């Protein structure tokens with residue numbers, strides 16, 4: 233509790249005064265350009281990773297960055313619909329991360345047997361485990377977990393597209409969906425190339441984009 237009080241005290245006295253003007257500008261509304269969907273993990277901090285200021289990211293964090301399919305989604309679904317239909321975000325980012333506890337639970341489901349809510353929640357990643365087993369079942373545990381984390385981002389994007397509001401805006405070119413994975417110890421990102429369903433290091437993705445822009449120029 234002391235740490236929590238010390239934190240908000242420091243925010244109020246030292247941090248807020250430097251950003252007072254920005255908070256005053258935001259007092260009557262928000263217009264974030266991006267909905268960020270990521271894991272609840274304490275090591276993966278959206279505003280820090282994206283270097284985003286207050287007002288720039290609309291955030292939904294769930295265990296394992298899971299997005300239940302349309303019709304099963306509860307609060308996650310409401311967050312997605314509000315972001316897309318009311319805030320009219322232009323981008324949705326789904327961010328996975330290394331050493332994800334939810335993904336490790338998929339590998340050893342017996343460890344969460346007694347946790348009914350957790351077991352029910354990670355059911356939304358059932359397909360992830362099946363696909364990863366079929367494609368990468370021969371890998372050792374470390375490499376398999378990496379592929380599982382990537383497959384999970386792909387599956388959650390598929391779930392996201394089951395939302396009519398997301399599907400419609402994707403088709404009309406008013407919304408863009410991105411997948412990425414953050415490597416905690418390296419501080420590096422791998423981004424999903426949705427045309428090949430492969431994850432590429434950020435540097436490679438930027439080079440690829442520069443080549444495409446040069447061709448179309």
Ligand SMILES: [Zn+2]
Pocket residue numbers: 271272273295296297329331332333334335
């Ligand atoms: Zn996680």
